[in-house]
Amino acid sequence: MAAASDVKVLGMWSCPYVNRAQLALCIKSIEYEFIEENTLKKSDMLLKHNPVHKKIPVLIHGDKSVCESCIIVEYIADAFDTGPRILPSDAYDRALARFWAAYIDDKWYPLVKVLRQSGDKEERKSLVQKLFEGLILLEEAFIGCSKGMAYFGGDSIGYLDIILGSCLACLRVTEKVVGVELMDPTKAPQLAK
Amino acid sequence: MADDLKLLRTWSSPYALRVVHALKIKGLEYETVLEDITRKSASLLEYNPLHKKVPVLLHNGRPVCESLVILEYIDDVYKQPPLLPQDPHEKAMARFWAQFGDDKVMPSTWRVFTSEGKDQEEAIGPLTENLKFLEEQLKGKSFFGGEAIGYVDLAFGWMGNLISILEEIIDLKLVDAEKFPLLSAWINKFSDDPVIKAFWPPRDKMVEKFKAMREHFLKQVP
Numbered sequence: 001m002a003a004a005s006d007v008k009v010l011g012m013w014s015c016p017y018v019n020r021a022q023l024a025l026c027i028k029s030i031e032y033e034f035i036e037e038n039t040l041k042k043s044d045m046l047l048k049h050n051p052v053h054k055k056i057p058v059l060i061h062g063d064k065s066v067c068e069s070c071i072i073v074e075y076i077a078d079a080f081d082t083g084p085r086i087l088p089s090d091a092y093d094r095a096l097a098r099f100w101a102a103y104i105d106d107k108w109y110p111l112v113k114v115l116r117q118s119g120d121k122e123e124r125k126s127l128v129q130k131l132f133e134g135l136i137l138l139e140e141a142f143i144g145c146s147k148g149m150a151y152f153g154g155d156s157i158g159y160l161d162i163i164l165g166s167c168l169a170c171l172r173v174t175e176k177v178v179g180v181e182l183m184d185p186t187k188a189p190q191l192a193k
Numbered sequence: 194m195a196d197d198l199k200l201l202r203t204w205s206s207p208y209a210l211r212v213v214h215a216l217k218i219k220g221l222e223y224e225t226v227l228e229d230i231t232r233k234s235a236s237l238l239e240y241n242p243l244h245k246k247v248p249v250l251l252h253n254g255r256p257v258c259e260s261l262v263i264l265e266y267i268d269d270v271y272k273q274p275p276l277l278p279q280d281p282h283e284k285a286m287a288r289f290w291a292q293f294g295d296d297k298v299m300p301s302t303w304r305v306f307t308s309e310g311k312d313q314e315e316a317i318g319p320l321t322e323n324l325k326f327l328e329e330q331l332k333g334k335s336f337f338g339g340e341a342i343g344y345v346d347l348a349f350g351w352m353g354n355l356i357s358i359l360e361e362i363i364d365l366k367l368v369d370a371e372k373f374p375l376l377s378a379w380i381n382k383f384s385d386d387p388v389i390k391a392f393w394p395p396r397d398k399m400v401e402k403f404k405a406m407r408e409h410f411l412k413q414v415p
Contacts (some may be wrong), residue, residue, distance in 0.1 A: 052293060052326055066285045068292060078281035091269040092255060098262045103243065137243060 007032035008060040010046050012039065016109075016166040017069035018057040022074040023162045028083040070101050073162055084156045093145065097152070100141045101163045106135040109167050112182070116174040128180050132187055138164065139188035146190070198223035199251040201237055203230055205394045205402060207351035209248035210262040213392050214347050215264050219271045261291055264344055276344040290330060291348035298323045299351070304330065306359045306403075307410035313365075323412060324373055331375035335382065346383055352386035354393045355403075362404050 006027065009032055011018030025032050037046055037056050049058045049065040059066045059075065066075045077086035088094050092184050108131070115127040145152045147159060152160035168183070185192035200223055202209030210300070216223055218282055226256045228247050240249045240256035250266070258265045268276040278284050301323050327349070330337060337345035349387040352368070357380075360367050370377035383389060 052289075061282070064282045066282065067288075068289055069286045071285050071292070074288065075281055075285040078284060091266060092252070092257070094269060095262050095266040096259045098265065099257075099259055102259055102262065 006062050008035055008117075009033070010035050010037050010043075010049065010058040010060070011056040012037055014169075015056060016022060016170050018164050019166040019169070020069040021057045021059055021072045021076070023157070023166060024073045024086060027157060027162075028076055029079040030076070030080055030082065068116055069166075070105065070163065073159060077115045077159070085158070086153070086162070087159050088145075088153070096141070096145060097159045100138070100145075103110055103134075104138070104163055104167070108138070112167070112171055112174050116170075116177050124178060128178070128182070132184065135182070135184070135191065139191050142188075142190050150193075195222075197251075197253050199226055200224070201226045201228055201234075201240065201249040201251070202247045203228050205399060206247050207355060208246075210392060210394075211347045211350055212250060212261045212263050212267070213249045213266050214342075214350060214389055215276060217388050217392070218274065218342065219267060221267075221271060236381070253297070261295070261348060264347060268344070271347065274341065276338075278338075278343070286342050287338075289343045290327075291322075294345075294348050295324070298327065298349070302356075302359070303365065305365070306363060307407055309411060313363075317398070320367065321372075324368060324376060328373045328376050331379055336379065342383065342386065346379075350383065352380055353389060354396070354399070356380060358396065358399050358403055361400060362407060 007030055009018065009021050009025070011021065011034065013036065022032075022034070035043075037043060040057065042054055046056065046058060047054055049060055050056075050067045053067060055067070057067075057069055057072060059072045061075075061079065066072050073086065075105070088097060111127050111131050111134070115124060115131065118124050118127065141160075142152055147154060149155045151157050152164070157165070171182055183192050198216070198221060200209070200212055201211070202225065204227060226234075226236065228234055230247070233245055238245055239249065240251065241247075241258045244258060246258070248258075248260055248263060252266075252270070257263050259349065264276060277287055298320075301316065301320040305313055305320050308311045308316050330345075334340075336342050337349065356368050368376055368380060384393070
């Protein structure tokens, strides 16, 4: 069992990508030390452990470091055999989970940040529309992956729940800033639940 | 009963080539369905409705999309020879470098290729920085995967044929053998590997295609 000193997370409390690492460690009941980073003044530790991107989150496990949030979650799933499975047991379901995670990170979630920062009314309208279209796709994905149960991962929180779930806080903030209910239960009832 | 494998791809897609190479390395039989990206087939739209892109691997009728997801899927289902390392940290590093390739190396190469003059000069810096990381990764190794071609090699496979094609078109060295001896050696070794080179698309057609792409992009610049 890893001691808390063996596992560190470099991050910021408010960053959804960091939250993914924390969620995964929590599911696996792994204690860890959280080291708060100031992204305006990056620490030597961050620059040492992520020289390529110089970004959070970074997971440090003993003398090894892992960067990029989805890769960190998969590492935690692979490296620690405590707690429930994070990735589906079936290879095809794993492929689907990875596919939708890539969609969320490459296409859907980036729109949320652009929306929050946009001051242009027409641009906001167009972004909200795109987000709703994506939400309907994610609703279909949820129905397929959950197989009638509460989570993408079935009866327990899994990989896609972590990837999408970590985005919820920022999604809620954006909803308040823009005045639109993005996680609209009329459009995506299962996801809203 | 034998598995039914089909691969929807185009003649030139480097992403699809990753899957072609992976299937060959695994010794798997499959049917190729060639797509025309200007006239996408009903099958492609059915099996990849979200992105409408190749490659799509159909395994017993079930689609898997996105080339790196497909590589992991193939590696999960058909274990030998392994493409990804078994060790969790080494596996994480393989995924990291593959993603770096798609997020940074490919776009920075493309920026140099689709620009000219001062814009091109400015684009060279970021590409050089990215290539330095790859050079570092090859220290003490024949391939990114170690002694055999693996997941990261396949992820960077596009460099095996495309770098020299792009260099010929723009008359500019992108991967200088003096600055990047290990990466240059890797490009040669990878592209000459019998499993890999059997599937390179025709070079003259590639030169023609990418020349046209460069001209198209240069016209877009205000």
